[in-house]
Amino acid sequence: MVKKYNISASDLIIYSSLLLGVFLVIWPLLNLLAWALTPTNKVHLLDGLDIFPKGFDIDVFKLMLSNPRVLISFTNSIYITSIGLCLNIFFTSIAAYALSKNYLPGRNIILTIIIFTMVFEPSIVTEFLVVKKIGLFDSYWSIILYKMVNVYYLILMIRFFKELPDAYFEAAEIDGANHFQTFYYIVLPLSVPAMMVIGLFYTVAHWNEYFHAMIYLNDTSKWPLQVLLREFAIVGDRGSMVSYQNILEWGDATQIDIRRMRATIIFITLFPILLLFPLILKYFTKGINLGGIKE
Amino acid sequence: MKLVKKHFILYLFILPTLIFLFIFHYLPIYESKLAFQKYKIIGENEWVGLKYFKILFSYSGFYNVLWNTIIISMMKIVFTFPIPIILALTLNEVRKSSHRKFFQSILYIPHFLSWVIISGIFISMLSINNGAVNNVLQMMDFDPINFLTNSNYVRWILVISEIWRSAGWDSVLYIAAIFSINQELYDSAKIDGATRWQQTIFITLPMIVPMIITVFILNLGFFLSAGFDQVFNLMNAATLSKIDIIDTYVYRIGLLKGDFSLSIAAGLFKGLIGFILIMSTHFIAKKISGRGLW
Structure with missing residues (x-):
């Protein structure tokens, strides 16, 4: 049944205000891309409002991606994100599975211990002192482990597991399956969408990590991309954007507009998130039914 | 005891999480004792x-930090909080679901970008050059303003960048609440001749009030956070004195100046107030709407 609506004045207002919102989100991103792609000799023609590049030149992308610091940081980010993600999914889901069993003696005490960490936050300074004491300072593990289990996502998973039909578990018990088998053969296949949702959120959190990496990683060759981006785009250090190795190859690197370099590094950093975005949309529409997500 | 033995394996499932929480949450809380000690190398x-x-409390700079935190949180509640509600109501009026999904998808994007990226974008947008x-501004014949170093504007930049980042995503909860409204209410309103505007004001809005109250109260719990990143x-x-909040203060005097005890004392103060706020808002929210923080 296709129903044709007449376009009324209120439709016009609704569409134009939403289009304005979409425009305000997209336009700064396109403006950045325009800066990144406009050739250096035409950059003076470019306005702060332009969303189309004047001409097309990917020289800054090449320059940035040939900078060893960018490449190392990119690899670090991928490394931290993938290892972190595996640990996140594994430990969150097994703990959530166990905590979804109402009959487990001591469950409420354990839940209280877990929830207390949500309401009382120790300051970053004490966390720093602990990381130093246990010898994780300047190690990738510090930033992987400090967010091994997110309590919000853990609770989300507990709720999800509780909603799985009891019949499955009863059948498994009759067949003599132990908890390992039940988890592996029954729970895992049923919870792929839920795990995708929390997995995507964990991925984004790891990829966007900068602050803990900044204070826990002294060695700049261990920095993830976000910390390097901060150095380039916010602290604004031109020298570090063009490495010494690059200067030999890129004699005219000093001629490149600093704004083009900033725009490019921002784009390199946000590109993986844009790649994930369709997946986020796809699974989140399923995941929203899992219960409210705050954050 | 038999149950404990039977499900022993389940405790093993939880153990890694408990060890993690012990190291990264409970040990730092224990380490907070340093606020009552003089640190010696x-x-x-x-x-x-x-x-x-x-x-801390005899130092006037701390009151400035406290004031900044409160005023920034207040500004965000007054100006940022209503936007996702209005957005959800507007999105609900888009009748074609493919159009609505398009709008939603785009508006969600900024939530997934880090504050490093968003700041990079805002710095470039607000640049004087x-x-x-x-x-x-120049098109409209105004003088250019150096927003980034002008302390009169910097709090508004926080509010606007917060809206830019989270308005779309924060509307998700309200949209879910709108979707669960019983369709019959609208049908009978239509029979009574209610216009779309009247339906929004007299049906949709009142029906999502519990959700609005819940989100509002839960936000209050994080009042002293004000957005560190x-x-x-x-x-x-140039703008430090206007937007230095408790968390940035703790970071600066603790990790940059190395004055551990003082900074942990400030952090503990914030943690305790936060604890009281979160606990009370949780119970209020639970009482009003049956839905708390957990």
Whole structure:
């Protein structure tokens, strides 16, 4: 049944205000891309409002991606994100599975211990002192482990597991399956969408990590991309954007507009998130039914 | 006891999480004792009681930080909080679901970008030298403004960048609430001749009030946080005095100046107030709407 609506004045207002919102989100991103792609000799023609590049030149992308610091940081980010993600999914889901069993003696005490960490936050300074004491300072593990289990996502998973039909578990018990088998053969296949949702959120959190990496990683060759981006785009250090190795190859690197370099590094950093975005949309529409997500 | 033995394996499932929480949450809480001690590099720390709290509260700079935190949180509640509600109501009026999904998808994007990226984008947009906002101002014959170093504007930049980042995503909860409204209410309103505007004001809005109250109360619980990552990345020497919040203060005096005891005292103060706020808001929210933080 296709129903044709007449376009009324209120439709016009609704569409134009939403289009304005979409425009305000997209336009700064396109403006950045325009800066990144406009050739250096035409950059003076470019306005702060332009969303189309004047001409097309990917020289800054090449320059940035040939900078060893960018490449190392990119690899670090991928490394931290993938290892972190595996640990996140594994430990969150097994703990959530166990905590979804109402009959487990001591469950409420354990839940209280877990929830207390949500309401009382120790300051970053004490966390720093602990990381130093246990010898994780300047190690990738510090930033992987400090967010091994997110309590919000853990609770989300507990709720999800509780909603799985009891019949499955009863059948498994009759067949003599132990908890390992039940988890592996029954729970895992049923919870792929839920795990995708929390997995995507964990991925984004790891990829966007900068602050803990900044204070826990002294060695700049261990920095993830976000910390390097901060150095380039916010602290604004031109020298570090063009490495010494690059200067030999890129004699005219000093001629490149600093704004083009900033725009490019921002784009390199946000590109993986844009790649994930369709997946986020796809699974989140399923995941929203899992219960409210705050954050 | 038999149950414990039977499900022993389940405890093993939880153990890694408990060890993690012990190391990264409970040990730091234990380490907060340093707020009552004088930190010594060699030898035992010396207990000094409330000395550092007294120093903190006799220091006028701390009141400035506290005030900044409160005013920034207030501004965000007044100006940022209503936007996702209005957005959800507007999105609900888009009748074609493919159009609505398109709008939603785009508006969600900024939530997934880090504050480092968003600050980079805002710094470029607000730049005095060919930045988008100043170009618009010049088109309208205004003098350009150096927003990034102007302490009069910096709090508004926090509010606007917060809206830019989270308005779309924060509307998700309200949209879910709108979707669960019983369709019959609208049908009978239509029979009574209610216009779309009347339906929004007299049906949709009242029906999502419980959700609005819940989100509002839960936001209050995080009142003293005021957005560390945002402030940290948009702050500079010129604007520090206007947007230095408790968390940035703790970071600066603790990790940059190395004054551990004083900074942990400030952090503990924030943690305790936060604890009271979160606990009370949780129970209020639970009482009003049956839905708390957990």
